[in-house]
Amino acid sequence: MIAIVDYGAGNLASVRKAFGHLGAETVATNRADILAAAQKIVLPGVGHFSTLSALELGGLRSLLLGSIRAGKPFLGICLGMQWLFEGSEECPEVAGASFFRGDCRKFPPSVQSPHVGWNSLDVRNSSRLLKGIAETPFVYYTHSFYAPLVGPTAARSEYGLPFTGAVEQSNVFGVQFHPEKSGDVGLQILKNFCEVR
Amino acid sequence: MLTKRIIACLDVDAGRVVKGVRFRNLQDAGDPAECAASHASSGADEIVLLDISATSGDREIMLEVVRRTARSLFIPFTVGGGIRKLADAAAVFEAGAEKVAINSAAVKNPELITEIAGRFGSQAVVVAIDAKRTAKGFEVFVAGGRVATGRDAIAWAREAADRGAGEILLTSMDRDGTKCGFDCELTREVADAVSIPVIASGGAGSAADFVEVFRSGRAHAALAASIFHFGLEGLAALKQDLKQAGIPVRWPC
Numbered sequence: 001m002i003a004i005v006d007y008g009a010g011n012l013a014s015v016r017k018a019f020g021h022l023g024a025e026t027v028a029t030n031r032a033d034i035l036a037a038a039q040k041i042v043l044p045g046v047g048h049f050s051t052l053s054a055l056e057l058g059g060l061r062s063l064l065l066g067s068i069r070a071g072k073p074f075l076g077i078c079l080g081m082q083w084l085f086e087g088s089e090e091c092p093e094v095a096g097a098s099f100f101r102g103d104c105r106k107f108p109p110s111v112q113s114p115h116v117g118w119n120s121l122d123v124r125n126s127s128r129l130l131k132g133i134a135e136t137p138f139v140y141y142t143h144s145f146y147a148p149l150v151g152p153t154a155a156r157s158e159y160g161l162p163f164t165g166a167v168e169q170s171n172v173f174g175v176q177f178h179p180e181k182s183g184d185v186g187l188q189i190l191k192n193f194c195e196v197r
Numbered sequence: 198m199l200t201k202r203i204i205a206c207l208d209v210d211a212g213r214v215v216k217g218v219r220f221r222n223l224q225d226a227g228d229p230a231e232c233a234a235s236h237a238s239s240g241a242d243e244i245v246l247l248d249i250s251a252t253s254g255d256r257e258i259m260l261e262v263v264r265r266t267a268r269s270l271f272i273p274f275t276v277g278g279g280i281r282k283l284a285d286a287a288a289v290f291e292a293g294a295e296k297v298a299i300n301s302a303a304v305k306n307p308e309l310i311t312e313i314a315g316r317f318g319s320q321a322v323v324v325a326i327d328a329k330r331t332a333k334g335f336e337v338f339v340a341g342g343r344v345a346t347g348r349d350a351i352a353w354a355r356e357a358a359d360r361g362a363g364e365i366l367l368t369s370m371d372r373d374g375t376k377c378g379f380d381c382e383l384t385r386e387v388a389d390a391v392s393i394p395v396i397a398s399g400g401a402g403s404a405a406d407f408v409e410v411f412r413s414g415r416a417h418a419a420l421a422a423s424i425f426h427f428g429l430e431g432l433a434a435l436k437q438d439l440k441q442a443g444i445p446v447r448w449p450c
Contacts, residue, residue: 013267114363117417118202120200143320
């Protein structure tokens with residue numbers, strides 16, 4: 001069972017639908033017992049970084065941190081990936097999980113913000129999450145803040161500057177783009193996550 | 198590199214895709230779920246489904262169409278038509294769409310933009326603007342293009358963006374259904390006035406029209422309906438033409 005963290009950040013239907021299409025069972029929840037019992041956790045999220053402050057309620061944040069440290073496979077999508085970094089200049093009051101170094105920043109003024117649409121993805125070969133995807137993959141993005149390149153960056157895209165499209169380190173995975181809306185490439189990525197042990 | 202999006206639009210009346218010129222002479226063009234799937238596999242970057250039903254009483258039929266269409270669609274999916282309040286938008290998201298397009302209701306109650314964006318995020322809110330050249334410049338029309346509002350399309354686009362819209366779907370009523378090219382002047386004026394993406398619509402007839410609206414119109418995306426039905430022009434062929442012309446597109450996909 002894959003638990004999709006429901007903390008009031010928008011629409012979870014698309015993510016659940018994509019996992020369902022792959023034959024994976026999901027549950028959308030904010031309950032500690034269900035999250036603790038799940039084999040894997042997905043943290044979705046759209047919108048403002050401040051939305052993540054909802055994770056403070058009911059001890060969700062420490063529960064997620066504990067699950068990740070215990071080795072449970074974790075996938076952050078969009079805002080959920082940004083949470084894995086230290087924070088975001090979009091909302092400095094809310095702390096990220098600090099699994100990866102650096103803060104998320106606004107795109108430079110040389111490009112229009114938000115960054116919306118299909119962008120190409122430059123993949124590092126050793127990634128478990130991105131294995132088996134097309135040679136010139138395109139993925140669907142919609143965001144105004146980007147995460148910096150770090151050692152564990154698994155794939156980068158360019159928009160005014162190079163930024164982290166996907167990040168991974170042992171059991172912790174994150175994607176800035178929306179795999180659930182990125183066609184066959186996205187489905188393959190979610191399938192890879194389902195198969196992570 | 199960020200690519201230019203080609204969006205296939207399905208006009209749906211009473212649960213069926215229809216095709217016509219300026220909402221007249223409607224012809225049946227198939228089942229929405231089948232059309233959406235076939236457009237997606239031919240290379241559409243996104244699907245927009247617009248409910249143009251004359252009767253507004255059939256929300257349940259429409260939601261069922263959205264549900265069926267969304268089931269096996271894994272590219273961005275926008276639904277418009279008849280969304281008047283937050284609860285209408287929520288029902289469409291629940292049925293599987295990622296974005297809603299709001300038009301007349303947003304003009305009547307601009308706060309609706311902020312409300313939906315506040316609950317579901319700006320990326321989920323597309324404000325659709327139907328504009329026509331009149332003595333006032335580019336004027337906004339509502340109610341399926343039947344009612345003039347006296348509002349300036351460029352100013353309205355700016356206001357919609359300020360209120361939290363994530364994208365503007367801009368239709369030139371003068372060009373809609375004519376296949377004689379997008380209104381690049383209108384598109385450019387709106388694209389220059391806002392920082393959110395502008396989707397050009399109305400007038401697509403050839404690959405050259407798309408090239409022009411991406412270059413001189415500065416559109417981020419372009420939408421067409423009728424040219425993609427009945428196999429008049431394959432999406433895949435269009436994308437290859439665009440790629441050859443030097444427009445960045447998602448191809449192969």
